[in-house]
Amino acid sequence: xxxxxxxxxxxxxxxxxxxxxxxxxxxxxxxxxxxxxxxxxxxxxxxxxxxxxxxxxxxxxxxxxxxxxxxxxxxxxxxxxxxxxxxxxxxxxxxxxxxxxxxxxxxxxxxxxxxxxxxxxxxxxxxxxxxxxxxxxxxxxxxxxxxxxxxxxxxxxxxxxxxxxxxxxxxxxxxxx
Numbered sequence: 001x002x003x004x005x006x007x008x009x010x011x012x013x014x015x016x017x018x019x020x021x022x023x024x025x026x027x028x029x030x031x032x033x034x035x036x037x038x039x040x041x042x043x044x045x046x047x048x049x050x051x052x053x054x055x056x057x058x059x060x061x062x063x064x065x066x067x068x069x070x071x072x073x074x075x076x077x078x079x080x081x082x083x084x085x086x087x088x089x090x091x092x093x094x095x096x097x098x099x100x101x102x103x104x105x106x107x108x109x110x111x112x113x114x115x116x117x118x119x120x121x122x123x124x125x126x127x128x129x130x131x132x133x134x135x136x137x138x139x140x141x142x143x144x145x146x147x148x149x150x151x152x153x154x155x156x157x158x159x160x161x162x163x164x165x166x167x168x169x170x171x172x173x174x175x176x177x
Contacts, residue, residue: 045148052151059147060162063171066119069159075117078110080146081132088132091121092173099142102149114154120146121161128167 061069070077070093079086079094086096097110111118122142126133136142143160150158167174 048152049148052148055151055156056147056160059159061119061159063161063163063165066121066159066161067171067173069117070119072117074113074115075119076111077119077121078146078150080120080142081122085123085132088177089167090175092175094121099146099149102153104153107150107153107155111155115157116155118150118155118158119161120150120158122146125161125164126167127164133167 069075077091077094079090079096080099080102081090081096082098082100083096086094086098090096095110097106120143123133123136124138124141124143129135147158147160165172
């Protein structure tokens, strides 16, 4: 009986091994890693952030400069916060395209000409720390991600509000919901 049992176990093990190796659609771990690495390029992101670092430093503007630039032709104010935050309040005239929606086609639809001057701001530009502009952790401020993404998608005429302001200041031109 023991020999029959061991023989049966051996046959079942061999059968399972054959079935497991015959699954043609199951990618190997190496294939899974390769496909992920092809679509998520952390080293490329690090390189891009290094390139943007010096470029961005020369693109920080005061509120007065920001407002003057906003009046010039071929200039837009881009608010990359969520649609819900934008709906609760934003700088007058700002176009909303949430950072989570940034893709080449979405950006091209919103900003057809990559040479357009783009002015950006985020929650961390406001001293109020009240809805809809609650402060984020400084290293995670939306300005940084927005600037890097715009630059990475080929938009080089980007300027960032480089001051902390109060959205109740009439000079800000804040529109409430």
